[in-house]
Amino acid sequence: MHRTGGEPPLLRLEDICIKFGFVEALKSVNLDINRQEVVAIVGDNGAGKSTLVKIIAGFLQPGFGHIYLNGEEVTIPSIRAADRMGIASVFQGQEFCDNLNVAANLFLGKEVNIGGVRDDEEMNSRARSVLKTLSSAIRVGSPIASLSTGQRQTVAIARTLLNDPQLILLDEPTAALSVMQTAEVLSYIKRLRSEGRTVVMVCHDLPDVFAVSDRIVVIRQGRISGVHRTVETSYEEIIAEIAGVATEHEYEEITESPKYGNMVRERKLIDRTMSAALDRNAKGYWAGNE
Numbered sequence: 001m002h003r004t005g006g007e008p009p010l011l012r013l014e015d016i017c018i019k020f021g022f023v024e025a026l027k028s029v030n031l032d033i034n035r036q037e038v039v040a041i042v043g044d045n046g047a048g049k050s051t052l053v054k055i056i057a058g059f060l061q062p063g064f065g066h067i068y069l070n071g072e073e074v075t076i077p078s079i080r081a082a083d084r085m086g087i088a089s090v091f092q093g094q095e096f097c098d099n100l101n102v103a104a105n106l107f108l109g110k111e112v113n114i115g116g117v118r119d120d121e122e123m124n125s126r127a128r129s130v131l132k133t134l135s136s137a138i139r140v141g142s143p144i145a146s147l148s149t150g151q152r153q154t155v156a157i158a159r160t161l162l163n164d165p166q167l168i169l170l171d172e173p174t175a176a177l178s179v180m181q182t183a184e185v186l187s188y189i190k191r192l193r194s195e196g197r198t199v200v201m202v203c204h205d206l207p208d209v210f211a212v213s214d215r216i217v218v219i220r221q222g223r224i225s226g227v228h229r230t231v232e233t234s235y236e237e238i239i240a241e242i243a244g245v246a247t248e249h250e251y252e253e254i255t256e257s258p259k260y261g262n263m264v265r266e267r268k269l270i271d272r273t274m275s276a277a278l279d280r281n282a283k284g285y286w287a288g289n290e
Ligand SMILES: Nc1ncnc2c1ncn2[C@@H]1O[C@H](COP(=O)(O)OP(=O)(O)OP(=O)(O)O)[C@@H](O)[C@H]1O
Pocket: 020, 021, 023, 024, 025, 043, 044, 045, 046, 047, 048, 049, 050, 051, 052, 204
């Protein structure tokens, strides 16, 4: 692989292509993911965001291209293989077993056994410890059915931590969450980074993206149309890239479009810090939106 000196990136994608029948879902994607950063993947519906994450997660195989992990070329044939490489993922619509408790769901399919006997004590104690890493108050003995959507998302994220991964992939981690729950999940993501891990998250909610990411990758029609350091870009620039507008004239039109105009306006309304969320909650600002 080509190196420019220094440490190789945690993950490098080179010329990744994948087709579903005649649909070219990804067309020559090149991307470096570094250690201890949060990378947000944004783009319109059907742009290829989930497909990209599924390839890194070992859920889909690229038709062409190379993947390097810590500088070594790898294939990631399955989610289990990804797990062994230190890559963990949470996809949209994560399923749980409603009749089991939190600890049992965390260890679903990876139960800890001693001499063929399930070691509930060990699983409970490890479950407690990963939930503590996230500073979550969820009790390991609670039935999953009794948890809110946000708490379920917390359990899904906690589940990724069992194998102490270097890279955590989250597909729309804040979709369908209330403002308070979103603030909580965003704080977990920051915590994961502060522990030295890397998070790649697909997210269509730009306030969340700007609140938590170090870099923003824009995908449009299966290609990467821009990679930005979050502090060096703006909502307008990202939205224009998502929409695929290039000229100043077109750029003005995006605020006229109900879809993108709404996104531009939203950013003026939403401050996704915890204190702002608390403030809005106190004022009942989000009533009806929970
Ligand atoms: N398993 C599949 N079979 C056929 N086509 C697929 C499959 N998965 C994805 N596609 C197609 O590939 C393209 C990219 O899909 P993908 O799910 O990656 O988009 P996305 O950016 O995650 O969109 P969304 O925001 O709606 O989640 C779309 O045109 C989609 O219809």
